[in-house]
Amino acid sequence: MATTGRRRTATNQVQDAERACEELRDALKAAGVTLPSLGLDAASCAGSAPLALIDLGRCNVATARALASALRPGPGAAR
DSSP, X not given: XXXXXXXXXXXHHHHHHHHHHHHHHHHHHHTTOOOTTOEEOGGXXXXXXXXXXXXXXXXXXXXXXXXXXXXXXXXTOOO
């Protein structure tokens, strides 16, 4: 049972990282920026406790979301 729970948590972390990567890709596209190699770092998604890094020069999920937020136009955007 504990292994199944850990596997589910690891899967959720990777799915969360995939969503964060797409959010960043969309925000960058809206700003006219394309990072051809933007994606998940496969090595960081492996193992029993995945860290799920976004590969663009490597950053964590929180940083990817902060970048996405800063790039979105509007009053909440940090410039």
